[in-house]
Amino acid sequence: MENKNQKRALSFSMLSIVLCVAMLIGTTFAWFTDNASTGVNLIQAGTLDVELQKSEDNGKTWTTVEENESLAFQKAAEGEEILWEPGVTYNLPLLRVVNKGNLALKY
Structure with missing residues (x-):
């Protein structure tokens, strides 16, 4: 058993x-x-297209800053070297950031 x-x-x-x-x-x-397949659906949240613009005539006209373009400091006197010491200030041209896309931009 x-x-x-x-x-x-x-x-x-x-x-x-x-x-x-x-x-x-x-x-x-x-x-x-x-x-899993979605067929021909396209999921897109939005587009982010940021552009940097500069003005050399106090904001009357704005031009786009190109990709490899460097921004030059405006010196007080011609031929003056840029010295990074306390109390010395130099100015850049007027700059603005423009949102060309459809997403909100915070900078």
């Missing part, structure tokens, strides 16, 4: 192991075969 119970317990154990392995393979297979 004890031998019959052992065989039955061993067969249930083997069946449980096979079932667990099959479920493990099934879940792993689902990880690698999942697919």
Whole structure:
């Protein structure tokens, strides 16, 4: 009688192991075969287009600062070196940041 119970317990154990392995393979297979598509939908939050402009005539006309253009300091006297010491100030041309996109810009 004890031998019959052992065989039955061993067969249930083997069946449980096979079932667990099959479920493990099934879940792993689902990880690698999942697919989601949106068709032709385009999700776009907005566009950010920032432009830096400068004015050399006190704000009457504004020109766009090019990508590789450097901004020069306006010196008090011709030929004067720019010395970074306390109390010395130099001015840049008038600058403004213009938002050409449709997103809010904080700078």
